[in-house]
Amino acid sequence: MIRQARALLAIVVSAFFLFPLYLVIANAFKTEPEILRSPARPPIGPTLDGMSGVLDAGDVGGGLVNSLLITGSTIALIMVLSSMLAFALHMSNSWVSNTIGAVILFGLILPTPVILIPVFRVLKYFSLQNSFPGLILFLCAYYAPFAVLVYRGFMRSIPKDLVEAASMDGASLGFIYWSVILPLLRPATASVLVITGVWVWNEFLPPLVLLGPLQGNTVTVGLFRSVGQFDVNFGQLFSYMLFVSIPVLVFYLALQRYFVRGLTAGATK
């Protein structure tokens, strides 16, 4: 009896957390009058009007491609750059590397609005303003501290003897990193990819500011810009939100085990 009551309560709590997502999914397949009459009702006789409408009217397709491109390049770069730095910090114990390790940690707490104005100026200095590479490089720098933290935590379990043995055999550090360390880091890499992937995909302010109005939008910026436009057509708005959400949800569900493990990596050191 108590067991059933507990299960019921657990289901009710979880359902409560799922409600907004349910709203997005249900209303993406309903007609405008249906949404307005009873927003919480499941779609009876689902329609694809909203989905096809938003694909025709807006720039969802282009936005999805841009977001995929930006997210993919950013997390691939983060993986390489952060694991390299983490490895360098792991192997060295000089004051320089200790300072770098400490300063990098500071990046974990930095709110994006604090630095976006000067970041735009710096990118402009390198002629990278309003460009995908500029945005990608900034996101790499911004999320590197988290990835370095995860990698460093994981590296504590890799014995230094292993590296020393390999370098005794004449292997260069670069070779050891590539053929010994990177394969060992695979679980940490999975965590880094899925967590930063979700964060980068959902980023809104950096693409809004750094890409500017002339470049193609990411899907989040596109959603934001279309809110006014779709204020009258909720079917299309909910469809747009579904397009923004599906990729992250799929990515998360596929790698959810690594998501939680990565987030707790810093806590269990």
Place this chain on the structure above:
Amino acid sequence: MAMGLPTTALFVALVVAPIAITVTYSLNDVNFLRDEISWVGFENYAKLWDSGDFRHALYVTLLIAVASVVVPNALGLLFAVLLDAGSRLYTALRIILFAPFVLSPLVVGLTFRWTLANDGSLNNALEALGIPGPQWISSPNFAVVSVGLALAWQLIAFATVLYVAALRAIPTDLYEAASIDGASGYLRFRLITWPLVAPAVTITTLISLISALKLYDHVVALTGGGPGRASETVGLAIIRAGFTQNRAGLASAMAVLLLVITAATTAISIRVLRRREVDL
């Protein structure tokens, strides 16, 4: 050490240097349109001190930060105790419950705007229960509450999953030994559970604090900072001053203050919470 160079250079160019530039801008009058910059000392900070709008934005941000630390920690632990069981049902529920955390804050804000509208699902449900619902979006006080709710909804999901992971790592024989010694449910929680989830408290507190202090996306999607500027956060104030009004000096002064507040509060939290982890 050479392997760390590219990342370090990138980090210096796009994070460290921008922080230094922000500090410099905050002491200058900066006009990008006319490409002018002139030294004004602490004038921008003095302007902020006199600005009722900024003080209100600061108040809103700090209020949400406090609520975001307390509520997700408390409810997250409560829900985690509920969901900490071995069967497949609970595993599935835990995966589902985390989903809010991976959703775009914009999507979360927009769905909340829809749900909390005057004739939205929440007020309809309240009305069915005979309770008159408040104006969640258009009343100044409730707009702040709504923004806090949207953020909390994501953070509670995060906290719950983190606490479940911490609870599941506690060896069951600890509880068994305590039961044999006659410890009550409350004592077992106080002496075993609470100390052993300490690392999860630290992470939840830090993530919640940082998310609340940089709050921007949820607000833009849900209230746009309104009505008027009632629910404007410091993040919104920075972007409005810096980009909409072209007052980079003033915006940078706000940014420096936000950075100092973030650094101080996280440093204090880490100090307090880590001590708890060690002591117990």
